[in-house]
Amino acid sequence: MKSLQTNCNAVKKFDTIKTNQFWLLGIASSLIAIHLSLTSRQDGNLFALSILFWLATSFFVWQKRHSLNLESSLYSSIFGFIIIAIILLRSLAAPSWSFLGLFPLISGLGFSLIASGFKGLIQYRQELILLFFFKIPHILLTPIIDISALTAKFATYILWYLGFEASVQGFNVVLPQGSVLVYSPCAGFDGILDLIRLSVVFLILFPLQGIKKRIFVLVSSMVIAFVTNGFRVALMAILTAAQNQQAFEYWHTGKGSLIFSMISTAIFGAFYYLLLLQENATTKILNPKTLDGEHQ
Structure with missing residues (x-):
């Protein structure tokens, strides 16, 4: 019972x-x-x-x-x-x-x-x-953080390194034939937050061991997004100086802007994949096993 x-x-x-x-x-x-x-x-x-x-x-x-x-x-x-x-x-x-x-x-x-x-x-x-x-993070940080000046300086440095007579005046990247204003939406902060978000997804889906590696991934995502957008701003400054308005609009608000987002995403994806391969290789070295599961 x-x-x-x-x-x-x-x-x-x-x-x-x-x-x-x-x-x-x-x-x-x-x-x-x-x-x-x-x-x-x-x-x-x-x-x-x-x-x-x-x-x-x-x-x-x-x-x-x-x-x-x-x-x-x-x-x-x-x-x-x-x-x-x-x-x-x-x-x-x-x-x-x-x-x-x-x-x-x-x-x-x-x-x-x-x-x-x-x-x-x-x-x-x-x-x-x-x-x-x-x-x-976009809702909280975008209204209070503006990296326009930093992006303008970095884009100017890229142009200078490539041989252009470039200078920076406030938020403007200046070339002898024209200048481009780097304002907040074009500064790349949204792109940085987007890649940080992607890194969090990767870290949860495909976790890495150790807090240092995770911090390294987050910092790397910020650097990749910032550098990629810096090259985009530099390109737009060149197009402005060349008086090519159609090409400028394409890379500014058209599909060209999405191409740079895809490039930064692809670079980060490849970077994270290499980290996973490295970690798997390290794990195999520390725990060597044959295909049948027995220790060598």
Whole structure:
């Protein structure tokens, strides 16, 4: 009789967990669908980025689904539902760029509280870090940091090194035949934050061992983005001096600007891949094994 009661309790517990998982899946799917719907109406690049981040976040949660502790207190659940309710109500109005950037982290936090409570938030640290870097650094740092002067100086140095008679005056890169103004949107800070975001995705998806390597990756992403944009500004200064307005517009606001973003992304991707190869090679040297798994 006692054994039968134990089995019944186990079945009830399993059914409860199963029901909770279905509810959580429904909540998560709805939040993701709402955010994708909102971003699709605003910006194609933001929509594509949203898909990438939600896929990565969902992948991490799915990987650990069997080890997650899905027990939340009443107060944690209420607080989580309040957070989600605020997000949903705000979604009814015309969403701003900042709101769309905050949406993933705030909704992810609310979902985590509903699923596992305050004590269980640590289980979702990777996912919450990922959602934080979706757009929040851009929202917080872009209005207060301007690297226009630094970018203008670096672009001038590139031109000088290539043999041009270039000088810098404030935010202007000056050549004898003309000058180009480096203002905040063209200074490359957004590109730096974009590559930092990509580095965080790589570090979570394909982790490297040691804090020094991770810091090195983050710093390298900033340098790659800054240097690449410096060459772009230098090119635009040359085109301005040549009075080639059509080519200038192409590299300034046209597809040319995207080409430099692709170049910096490709360089960083190759750089990170080499780091992974180096780490794998080091691991094999420290732990040599034959193909059948036996030590040599």
